[in-house]
Amino acid sequence: MAFTGGAIWANNETSVHLHNNEYLEFTSNKANKNNGGGAIYSKSGVLISENDNVAFQYNGHIISASTTVRGGAIASEGEVRIQDNLDVLFDSNYAQSSTSVLDMHRGIGGAIYANQITLSDNTKIKFSNNYVGRDAYPGDYHGGALYSAEISISSNGE
Numbered sequence: 001m002a003f004t005g006g007a008i009w010a011n012n013e014t015s016v017h018l019h020n021n022e023y024l025e026f027t028s029n030k031a032n033k034n035n036g037g038g039a040i041y042s043k044s045g046v047l048i049s050e051n052d053n054v055a056f057q058y059n060g061h062i063i064s065a066s067t068t069v070r071g072g073a074i075a076s077e078g079e080v081r082i083q084d085n086l087d088v089l090f091d092s093n094y095a096q097s098s099t100s101v102l103d104m105h106r107g108i109g110g111a112i113y114a115n116q117i118t119l120s121d122n123t124k125i126k127f128s129n130n131y132v133g134r135d136a137y138p139g140d141y142h143g144g145a146l147y148s149a150e151i152s153i154s155s156n157g158e
Helices: none
Strands: 008-010 014-019 022-027 040-042 045-047 053-058 060-063 068-070 072-084 087-091 094-097 105-108 110-118 124-128 139-142 150-154
Touching: 040 045, 060 068, 068 094
Parallel strands: 008 040, 014 045, 022 053, 040 072, 045 072, 053 087, 060 094, 068 105, 072 110, 087 124, 105 139, 110 150
Antiparallel strands: none
């Protein structure tokens, strides 16, 4: 378990580019500090493009404090752009508080949290079983799959 970005952490002005790969898989990565991104955190942005198969499964941002949890798979203060890929899967990613203290919790973006999210020209893209929250505890939870101030989804196949 990493503090931020369980598999990849890029701070400051560094962005993450995952480009032209046959297969990318991020599975069971976890982050446990404030910035989030169970698999990937980038302050500047994330570009995932021209890959054959991309899978984010069972990644999580989990905090044991009363604070905002965000981006179970990917978190960024910039743009997350996923484009021109053949097959993209986000399955069972989560942003969740692990505390049992009965305070207000906040969870946003079970799969992706970013200031801007763009999903375009992918042959197949699927979001399945992603979630935010904490069972049986009050809270403010938004975007089981995606949370952003601006979301653009266009020209995707299935």
